[in-house]
Amino acid sequence: xxxxIDPKSGIPFYRQIIDQxxxxxxxxxxxxxxxLPTVRQLAVDLKINPNTVARAYQxxxxxxxxxxxxxxxxxxGNEKIEIxxxxxxxxxxxxxxxxxxxxxxxxxxxxxxxxxxxERAGEGRx
Amino acid sequence: xxxxIDPKSGIPFYRQIIDQxxxxxxxxxxxxxxxLPTVRQLAVDLKINPNTVARAYQxxxxxxxxxxxxxxxxxxGNEKIEIxxxxxxxxxxxxxxxxxxxxxxxxxxxxxxxxxxxERAGEGRx
DNA sequence: ATTATTGTACTATAATACTAGTACAATAGT
DNA sequence: ACTATTGTACTAGTATTATAGTACAATAAT
Numbered sequence: 001x002x003x004x005i006d007p008k009s010g011i012p013f014y015r016q017i018i019d020q021x022x023x024x025x026x027x028x029x030x031x032x033x034x035x036l037p038t039v040r041q042l043a044v045d046l047k048i049n050p051n052t053v054a055r056a057y058q059x060x061x062x063x064x065x066x067x068x069x070x071x072x073x074x075x076x077g078n079e080k081i082e083i084x085x086x087x088x089x090x091x092x093x094x095x096x097x098x099x100x101x102x103x104x105x106x107x108x109x110x111x112x113x114x115x116x117x118x119e120r121a122g123e124g125r126x
Numbered sequence: 127x128x129x130x131i132d133p134k135s136g137i138p139f140y141r142q143i144i145d146q147x148x149x150x151x152x153x154x155x156x157x158x159x160x161x162l163p164t165v166r167q168l169a170v171d172l173k174i175n176p177n178t179v180a181r182a183y184q185x186x187x188x189x190x191x192x193x194x195x196x197x198x199x200x201x202x203g204n205e206k207i208e209i210x211x212x213x214x215x216x217x218x219x220x221x222x223x224x225x226x227x228x229x230x231x232x233x234x235x236x237x238x239x240x241x242x243x244x245e246r247a248g249e250g251r252x
Numbered sequence: 253a254t255t256a257t258t259g260t261a262c263t264a265t266a267a268t269a270c271t272a273g274t275a276c277a278a279t280a281g282t
Numbered sequence: 283a284c285t286a287t288t289g290t291a292c293t294a295g296t297a298t299t300a301t302a303g304t305a306c307a308a309t310a311a312t
Contacts, residue, residue: 038259
């Protein structure tokens, strides 16, 4: 998996890393057990401080998304996070509502949103 | 015109305001001469500090998008600005990225979000 | 056991961004 | 002139972000 960070985006480095990992998991480019680059390696690749990478990994570790083992590396967690179905649907609805609300505030239509998401569906699946 | 602020987005309040105004002008929901809410009023509506609203207005004033007059109010400039298609797409992507990231954090997949939106498409207006 | 590799902890620091609070200044309306 | 309404300036506090440096701890490989 290839990571990219955009210093000009204004989005914190550590968050960009987190997002990319979560997305990759979300559309199965990363699966349980997959290994991530080492803290030091990714720091070198992205030309940022190791601590910044570590912070991203840590945050995901806390959330239970990653397993880290000293001396071994950092891996995608094997257990899918168990969230009650009801809670899931509630969250899904909330997210959609918010997405549409914000889109509407910018004059973006539901169709445009759907198209944008459709495009993304094409990107990931290798 | 209705403004929306999402404190959880990580995007500065003042920038969210700026973006919404520009987009509204871009697709003619706001036209030259239209009056914006007063600094104080919008601050109350959004439950934020007046300075934050003022900053947004100021930045747009500098760009020549708005005219402000003390004692009178703040108005959309007469020269229509075009929102480049690229900019539109960038904003669309930003919104999608952010919401998908939150979705991913709850173990929701891109497909699930798309399906949920598809359902809403049938229901009526977004 | 030893060594290399991995992640972790801690401190410090700098820079910046954001917001709030408060007081001020200009204009409109009367 | 007076007052209300409007935008503006100044100051300061708080949080965030990122980096650097150093040392430590756990595991794997040998």
